[in-house]
Amino acid sequence: MPTSKPKKRFPLVAMLIETFGFSPALASVVAVFIGVLSLLAIIWVVQSAPPRTLVMTSGPEGSTFHRWAESYQKALAKHGVALEIIPSGGSLDNLRRLRSPDSRVDIGFVAGGLVKDEEVEGLMSLGSVAYQPLWVFYRNGGEIARLSQLTGRRIGVGAAGSGTRELALTLLKSNGIEGAPTTFSELDADAAAEALLKGELDAVFLMGDSASIRTLRALGRAQDVRLYSFTQADAYVRRNAFLNKITLPRGSFDLGQNLPPEDVVLVGPTVEFVAREGLHSALSDLLLEVAGGIHGRAGLLQKRGEFPSLVERDFPISDDAVRYNKSGKGFVYRLVGSFWVASLINRLLVAVVPLVLILIPAMRLLPIVYRMSIQLRLYRCYRPLLRIERETFGSLTEERVATLLTELDEIEVAVKGLKVPASFADRFYWLHSHVSFVRERLKAAHIGNVSK
Numbered sequence: 001m002p003t004s005k006p007k008k009r010f011p012l013v014a015m016l017i018e019t020f021g022f023s024p025a026l027a028s029v030v031a032v033f034i035g036v037l038s039l040l041a042i043i044w045v046v047q048s049a050p051p052r053t054l055v056m057t058s059g060p061e062g063s064t065f066h067r068w069a070e071s072y073q074k075a076l077a078k079h080g081v082a083l084e085i086i087p088s089g090g091s092l093d094n095l096r097r098l099r100s101p102d103s104r105v106d107i108g109f110v111a112g113g114l115v116k117d118e119e120v121e122g123l124m125s126l127g128s129v130a131y132q133p134l135w136v137f138y139r140n141g142g143e144i145a146r147l148s149q150l151t152g153r154r155i156g157v158g159a160a161g162s163g164t165r166e167l168a169l170t171l172l173k174s175n176g177i178e179g180a181p182t183t184f185s186e187l188d189a190d191a192a193a194e195a196l197l198k199g200e201l202d203a204v205f206l207m208g209d210s211a212s213i214r215t216l217r218a219l220g221r222a223q224d225v226r227l228y229s230f231t232q233a234d235a236y237v238r239r240n241a242f243l244n245k246i247t248l249p250r251g252s253f254d255l256g257q258n259l260p261p262e263d264v265v266l267v268g269p270t271v272e273f274v275a276r277e278g279l280h281s282a283l284s285d286l287l288l289e290v291a292g293g294i295h296g297r298a299g300l301l302q303k304r305g306e307f308p309s310l311v312e313r314d315f316p317i318s319d320d321a322v323r324y325n326k327s328g329k330g331f332v333y334r335l336v337g338s339f340w341v342a343s344l345i346n347r348l349l350v351a352v353v354p355l356v357l358i359l360i361p362a363m364r365l366l367p368i369v370y371r372m373s374i375q376l377r378l379y380r381c382y383r384p385l386l387r388i389e390r391e392t393f394g395s396l397t398e399e400r401v402a403t404l405l406t407e408l409d410e411i412e413v414a415v416k417g418l419k420v421p422a423s424f425a426d427r428f429y430w431l432h433s434h435v436s437f438v439r440e441r442l443k444a445a446h447i448g449n450v451s452k
Helices: 011-019 023-046 064-077 091-098 163-174 191-196 213-221 233-239 283-293 320-328 331-335 339-391 399-418 421-450
Strands: 051-057 082-086 109-110 121-133 135-139 154-156 183-185 202-207 225-227 243-246 266-268 270-276
Touching: 023 339, 051 064, 051 091, 051 399, 064 082, 064 109, 064 283, 064 320, 091 109, 091 270, 109 163, 121 283, 121 320, 135 191, 154 191, 163 202, 163 233, 163 399, 191 202, 191 213, 202 213, 233 243, 233 266, 233 399, 270 283, 283 320, 283 339, 331 339, 339 399, 339 421, 399 421
Parallel strands: 051 082, 051 109, 154 183, 154 202
Antiparallel strands: 109 270, 121 270, 135 202, 135 225, 243 266
């Protein structure tokens, strides 16, 4: 008699049947479940990859903010991340772009003290990265000891959209200067500096968010221009919590010519590195690593290692920044040189480890549960079988024997209807033999009763 060829099954299904004794149906269900989990894990690994492009809002070209952005662009490019730089009018423009849901901006620099009543929801700080001094240059014609002495003068307060303008107007207002007879000019930094040198303005307020180093140095070396020293710096700092007292050492512009000729006291906010919530944690770590290299060096106005700083100011500090500050880069990123390879390994670990933690206990538990379910089916047949066997030890009437045989037939039908895996074949056939054994005992009891 020809034997039927074994049915070809998916390897995982066949393995589950052979290893755990699952039925084909259960093995198929488990295989599908494992397949779905694996597919979901793969989808998550792909979709959770950090983007390869970031968009930064900087400041006007040539400004300190823009130079920083270019440094970030070069550093990130070494790790395979492209940084698109969008020039802006300064801190206020940056803040507006970061808050706008329609802009593509991911990160940007914002000088402190600009938020005020504006919402910061959806934004987070990766830390403060530098001091941002307010430079006030004025034409020679007598030393100015207080800003109130600028009353009635022509003052360049900074272009619209710059942090310079907001801070300048705030400080001038605190000195009672809000308009006529004082004239305010909103020329950009370069145009305002040129107007000051030509005598068209009497004083200009400049900050690094909108002014270039070239412009600041040019004014610092100019013969007819002086740099204002905040004699009331302590009072400004106490009245405006976002300000810092900063000292510019003598000779900072030119040691040979000793420019400036004496220490100059400045005031200014710190600059926060602001990002939108949802910035990928791997990119956050990379940005903080780059920030340490760019802003951590000693400078004219800061000590080595003073920045980046995680002091909370206008924006809540990012949880990723707090974690990075405590423990640095993750183990995989320290071990693997390539950012993208490390990111892939890290995501694979995040996806695979939970999957393994779910599957291994499940694979151990499922066979136990399955075997128990098979055993319970067999036990359901054994219970009435044992009861019938017990009755064979007593005296039975013909009617009772007939009744018990009928019940035994029902048990046999139930046994034949059982579907069990090959690993339970021995118990299945034992049950068959036990049914036959009880049937023989009933027949023997019936014959005994007839012979009596």
